[in-house]
Amino acid sequence: MAYTEEELKKELETKEYEYGFYTDIESDTFPKGLSEDIVIAISQKKQEPEWMTEWRLEAFRIWKEMEEPEWANVKYEKPNFQEISYYSAPNKKPKYNSLDEVDPELLDTFKRLGISLDEQKKLAGVAVDIVMDSVSVATTFKKTLAEKGIIFCSISEAIKEHPELVKKYIGTVVPRKDNFYAALNSAVFSDGSFCYIPKGVRCPMELSTYFRINQAGTGQFERTLVIADEGSYVSYLEGCTAPSRDENQLHAAVVELIALDDAEIKYSTVQNWFPGDKDGNGGVFNFVTKRGICETNAKISWTQVETGSAVTWKYPSCVLKGDNSIGEFYSIAVTNNFQQADTGTKMIHLGKNTKSTIISKGISAGQSQNSYRGLVQVNSRAENARNFSQCDSLLMGNKCGAHTFPYIEAKNKSAQIEHEATTSKIGEDQIFYCNQRGIDTEKAIALIVNGFSKEVLNKLPMEFAVEAQKLLEISLEGSVG
Amino acid sequence: MLEIKNLHASVEDKEILKGINLQVNPGEVHAIMGPNGSGKSTLASVIAGKEEFEVKKGSIALEGEDLEELAPEERAHKGIFLSFQYPVEIPGVSVTNFMRTAINESRKARGLEDMPANQMLKLIREKSEMLEIDRKFLSRSLNEGFSGGEKKRNEIFQMAMMEPKLAILDETDSGLDIDALRIVANGVNKLRGKENAIIVITHYQRLLEYIVPDFVHVLHDGKIVKSGTKELALELEDKGYDWIKQETVV
Numbered sequence: 074m075a076y077t078e079e080e081l082k083k084e085l086e087t088k089e090y091e092y093g094f095y096t097d098i099e100s101d102t103f104p105k106g107l108s109e110d111i112v113i114a115i116s117q118k119k120q121e122p123e124w125m126t127e128w129r130l131e132a133f134r135i136w137k138e139m140e141e142p143e144w145a146n147v148k149y150e151k152p153n154f155q156e157i158s159y160y161s162a163p164n165k166k167p168k169y170n171s172l173d174e175v176d177p178e179l180l181d182t183f184k185r186l187g188i189s190l191d192e193q194k195k196l197a198g199v200a201v202d203i204v205m206d207s208v209s210v211a212t213t214f215k216k217t218l219a220e221k222g223i224i225f226c227s228i229s230e231a232i233k234e235h236p237e238l239v240k241k242y243i244g245t246v247v248p249r250k251d252n253f254y255a256a257l258n259s260a261v262f263s264d265g266s267f268c269y270i271p272k273g274v275r276c277p278m279e280l281s282t283y284f285r286i287n288q289a290g291t292g293q294f295e296r297t298l299v300i301a302d303e304g305s306y307v308s309y310l311e312g313c314t315a316p317s318r319d320e321n322q323l324h325a326a327v328v329e330l331i332a333l334d335d336a337e338i339k340y341s342t343v344q345n346w347f348p349g350d351k352d353g354n355g356g357v358f359n360f361v362t363k364r365g366i367c368e369t370n371a372k373i374s375w376t377q378v379e380t381g382s383a384v385t386w387k388y389p390s391c392v393l394k395g396d397n398s399i400g401e402f403y404s405i406a407v408t409n410n411f412q413q414a415d416t417g418t419k420m421i422h423l424g425k426n427t428k429s430t431i432i433s434k435g436i437s438a439g440q441s442q443n444s445y446r447g448l449v450q451v452n453s454r455a456e457n458a459r460n461f462s463q464c465d466s467l468l469m470g471n472k473c474g475a476h477t478f479p480y481i482e483a484k485n486k487s488a489q490i491e492h493e494a495t496t497s498k499i500g501e502d503q504i505f506y507c508n509q510r511g512i513d514t515e516k517a518i519a520l521i522v523n524g525f526s527k528e529v530l531n532k533l534p535m536e537f538a539v540e541a542q543k544l545l546e547i548s549l550e551g552s553v554g
Numbered sequence: 555m556l557e558i559k560n561l562h563a564s565v566e567d568k569e570i571l572k573g574i575n576l577q578v579n580p581g582e583v584h585a586i587m588g589p590n591g592s593g594k595s596t597l598a599s600v601i602a603g604k605e606e607f608e609v610k611k612g613s614i615a616l617e618g619e620d621l622e623e624l625a626p627e628e629r630a631h632k633g634i635f636l637s638f639q640y641p642v643e644i645p646g647v648s649v650t651n652f653m654r655t656a657i658n659e660s661r662k663a664r665g666l667e668d669m670p671a672n673q674m675l676k677l678i679r680e681k682s683e684m685l686e687i688d689r690k691f692l693s694r695s696l697n698e699g700f701s702g703g704e705k706k707r708n709e710i711f712q713m714a715m716m717e718p719k720l721a722i723l724d725e726t727d728s729g730l731d732i733d734a735l736r737i738v739a740n741g742v743n744k745l746r747g748k749e750n751a752i753i754v755i756t757h758y759q760r761l762l763e764y765i766v767p768d769f770v771h772v773l774h775d776g777k778i779v780k781s782g783t784k785e786l787a788l789e790l791e792d793k794g795y796d797w798i799k800q801e802t803v804v
Contacts, residue, residue, distance in 0.1 A: 500642070501606075502642050503642050503643075503644060505604055505605075505626060506638065506641065506642045506644075507627075507644075507656075508603075508625065508626035508627045508630070509602050509603075509626050509627075509629075509630055509635075509636050509638075510627075510630060510652070510656035510659075510712065510716070511627050511630035511631050511656050511657075511659045511660040511663065511716075512627060512655055512656055512659050513625075513627045513659070514627075516655065516659060520644070520647055520651075520652070520655060521644055521647070523646070523647070524644055524645055524646025524647035524695070525645060525646055526646070527646040528646075
């Protein structure tokens, strides 16, 4: 076996997206297109109160006046927003009280996704909320959590059952007019997860949401709202997959995190949306707005492993509003074939003695483009703000690109900002060294990539770290130059 | 154990090895000496199966099996070990993790289960003590920030862990001070056995004072021009490589 670049590239092309199956579940899908009527219909379908309908309509009006942003370092054919269906739900029972009631086809889907709900139950480590297409289909461990006063449910349910919380916080971190996709999401979001941790409560288990786009021609617009009340702690996981289709699917989510005084939120994502085929056809457009706000002494950590999507546009950010608050961003972004990722973070220092850390690891293979874009902003009143950023890029082959766009705006002289960046390439010498020790090329790449990403992988909760490691291996099988 | 017949090898159409013949039997230590550019490191790389070298003619066989069609990792599974002249860095991968992966991959190739963790730990303890390696060193990233001596000692540690049939030490003495040289050589001597063989590639006679070879070969311009016993190394030390060069011309 020779390891010339050409042969390796061929090898790489043959790897397939293993979550690319489509489940034949009857679903209730809206006609394509977007109008005020559709927005009202979504809201009615979800039996929402009037204030929510109005909130959506206002978002829709804002969105109509906005233009799709073009500043990101990605090229793609803009979606035709009238060609997308904005609501699709598995048809059978809209709500399940126990797993026994869930459509067996659906359960089978979850098994293939590697999330056996039964097993999860037995392991008793993770509570899962699953969002298929537009509707949350199963939330586990509700009772256990309720005993501690923790609310973990779909956002639709939260709008009905806990309107005071939703009303108070939705749109406060990511306003409707924030950006084009956030406005769109605010108008049409169909489901998502909601989580509230009461004062002083430490959530006893990882909370997890699993997103899946199933139907063709549908967009997925989920909305997640996590509120950690004073002195509470929660670790939240999010996973995503989609079937292989040769058309592009749109995913425009909004995640808002609110960490009140002394609270801590750890938010981890393993994103594995369909990346498109080896020729760059199909794949998910992933345009996501994620932002958290930290009050006094609060802390938010974003950890993400991004291996999927044809185009990714995502900047999980922290607004460090309170004094002594801490924001962290740990990211691994892998691009292969024709994937494009423009991802990074924004750390907005408003309070005194605020600290932020950014560790970004970009891995590019094939003909992909991988950009880090980050903003560190220190407000004039933010005395003694500190930031450390480290952006490392690893390249495989010589047709891919790695880009770093760090923006630093410091308006207070006491700010300390450090930025480090490195770029390296997996060398044939490294591969040969591993080969000589009996490690084949694929395993060698996995080893090297895992080593490169270690600082970030270590930040993931155990259950997720293993999955993420495997995902890195699959995403990069055979790619070296 | 190793039989090389009329081996010709090129890189980018430039012929480097021009007809090497070498027979290494179990239990033997062979030294290959020669001036810079004579093809010593190329020979080591070709035996290990590095792709950038093309074998044009001749054959290499290990225990009677022709190696030509085998990938580098398959050769490693068969028991060939190369101690690199310039070991590469792999950031974020600890020495222990690297060795665990290497050993288990080789076991997998032989149809064996992964080595149980306690056995692995015992092996690591044993071999690190033998080579006077501080175990803290083993949790550091492979070769990253290692001194020249640490890199070489780490190579020999890996050799001890992998227990190869045929070990090729490519300029293992370069970059070593005298203390490190002694430790490394002692380690190698402890690994000598009736069942395995070692090829020591070196520029200087110095290492051969510690690792005493059964045979010494002098490589010049891609050919073995002189073979003898350990006395040949001393003679070379005395007269320099020019003596060999002149002799070949004559």
